[in-house]
Amino acid sequence: MKYVLLICDDESASPSNEELDADPVHQAWEADLERRGAKVFGARLRPVVDATTVQVRNGETLVSDGPFAETKDFVGGFVVLDCADLDEAIAIAAGHPYARWGGIEVRPVWE
Amino acid sequence: MGPIGRHLDRPDRDWDLAEDCAQDAFAAALVTWQRDGIPNRPGAWLTTTARHRAIDRLRRDTAGRTKLRELAMLAREPQESSVQEIPDERLRLIFTCCHPALPFEARVALTLRTLAGLSTAEIAKAFLTAEPTMAQRLVRAKRKIAEAGIPYRVPPAELLGQRLGAVLAVLYLIFNEGYDEQDSRRALTAEAIYLAGVLARLMPTEPEPRGLLALMLLHEARRATRTDDGELVPLELQDRSRWDQALITEGVAVLDEALALRRPGPYQLQAAIAACHATAPDTATTDWPQIAALYAELARLAPSAVVELNRAVAVAMSDGIPAGLALVDELAAAGRLDGYHLLPATRADLLRRAGRVAEARLAYEQALDLAPTEAERRYLTRRLREL
Incomplete structure (x- = not known):
């Protein structure tokens, strides 16, 4: 099954890419993904201050700054997984450092 | 209805039952086959699955007319024939139905539908919900099992403790939903006792399912004396001669089996506390120091302000009112039970x-x-x- 992990937090922690690379929890998570051979693709996203939302209403394109939903937590990255089942996706999500202060949303891919 | 429905119609002569059970077998097949591939003889697989659910259902209906004690014993006895062909079937179903990725009320409904064999209408009635609402809840849950890839299996060792806890929570909720009611939802306690018995038998090396079963039996034994003419009767004023001694004996025996495995857990501790009450002739001779110690251990394993409050009562009864009151005042000051x-x-x-x-x-x-x-x-x- 394919899943997308949406890696979310409130951006208050906001470690740099270098800090994340040096985080032993993040390293262990990367190693776990490697061992399982489950990662299809993944990327970290820039913070929501850099986000732009586009909507088309009555043929008119509305462009606004910021994220689509005004919530406390935002998507800060995503990973596309190919793994056995939801329990394996949950196990992978639980190993991500953001799970400790933010949360990981596990979404099955509509295939 | 196809050959599976006709096939089933002969052994149990109950068309609705056969149809319901066949539907459940299809639902189960959907998830299993998606994971493991289609078996060599799918018809035989479905018939076996459907038949053993029919047997479960008939057993439940029959047992409903007999004593609950017998129900619990029946569920714990080794069973013959069809069940053994797919030994892990019901266990897998229990864990799938109670997966934490499903909404809690859906877990409860799915468990009653798939394992206890209640009809959608019966479940809707028990939870005071309209039947179409309940039907939709069940459909959504079954769909999520398939679409989100919830595995159809008994969880591996590293997940078992946590997931078993989720299963036991569902069964205990079903029990409590029926326990506080006078009549209409009364059947839920019997279903919960039956399911806890099945789980205890299917997981003989796990102590907590037996702990839960014992707890339910000991609570059930005192049910008739808990209220009098719609008024709550506290434990010390309950007529102990009306407690069901057969259920107490069975509850204590089941608890002993659990304790023999020497891995204490929250349900065993609660059952041990219930057993202290159930076997005492009156409040004065109740082993309050033991109850206080059991609550202290329970608070350590499963910290909760409600458990602390209960411990305070036991301390008051064993060490004197001022000691208990001091604990209650501490809890009040902490504000956790506001x-x-x-x-x-x-x-x-x-x-x-x-x-x-x-x-x-x-x-x-x-x-x-x-x-x-x-x-x-x-x-x-x-x-x-x-x-």
Whole structure:
């Protein structure tokens, strides 16, 4: 099954890419993904201050700054997984450092 | 209806039952086959699955007319024939139905539908929900099992403790939903006892399913004396001659089996506390120091302010009212039980025993404002009047 992990937090922690690379929890998570051979693709996203939302209403394109939903937590990255089942996706999500202060949303891919 | 329905119609002569069970077998097949591929003879697989659900259902209906004790024993006895062909079938179903990725109420409904064999209409009635709403809840849950890839299996060792806890929570909720009611939802306690018995038999090396079964049997034994004419009767005033001795004996025996495995857990501890009460001739001779110690251990394993409140009562009964009151006041000061009626109710009871009438009156009035059921309000009102 394919899943997308949406890696979310409130951006208050906001470690740099270098800090994340040096985080032993993040390293262990990367190693776990490697061992399982489950990662299809993944990327970290820039913070929501850099986000732009586009909507088309009555043929008119509305462009606004910021994220689509005004919530406390935002998507800060995503990973596309190919793994056995939801329990394996949950196990992978639980190993991500953001799970400790933010949360990981596990979404099955509509295939 | 295809060959599977016709096939089933012969052994049990109950068309609705056969159809329901065949539907469940299809639902189960959907998830299993998606994972493991289609078996060599799918028809045989479905027939076996459907038949053993029919047997379960018939057993449940029959057992409903007999004593609950027999029901629990029946569920724990080794079974013959069809069940053994797919030994892990029901266990996998229990864990799939109670997967934490499903909404809690859907877990409860799925468990009753798939494992206890209740019809959608029966479940809807038990939870005071419209049948189409309940049907939709079940459809959504089954769809999520398939679409989100919830595995159809008994979880591996590293997940078992946590996931078994989720299963036991569902069964205990089903029990409690029926326990507080007078008549209409009464059948839910019988279903819960039956399912806990099945789980205990299917997982003979796990102590907590037996702990839960024992807890249910011991609670059930005292059910008839818990209220009198719609008014709550506290433990010390219950007529112990009316407690069901057969259920108590069975509950204690099941608890002993669990304790022999030497891995204590929250349900075993709660059952042990219930057993202390159930086997004592009266309040005065109850082993309160033992109960206080069991609550302390329970608070360590499963920390909760409600458990601490219960421990305070046991301490009051064993070490004297002031010691118990001190614990209750600590809890009140911490504010973790704000709005919970049993905090002022417990305080009122201890103050009354200590002869501190004015304070007791105030506490009873606070409890009355918060009490959620009519039975409790009537009890508190009478206590207040008798001060």
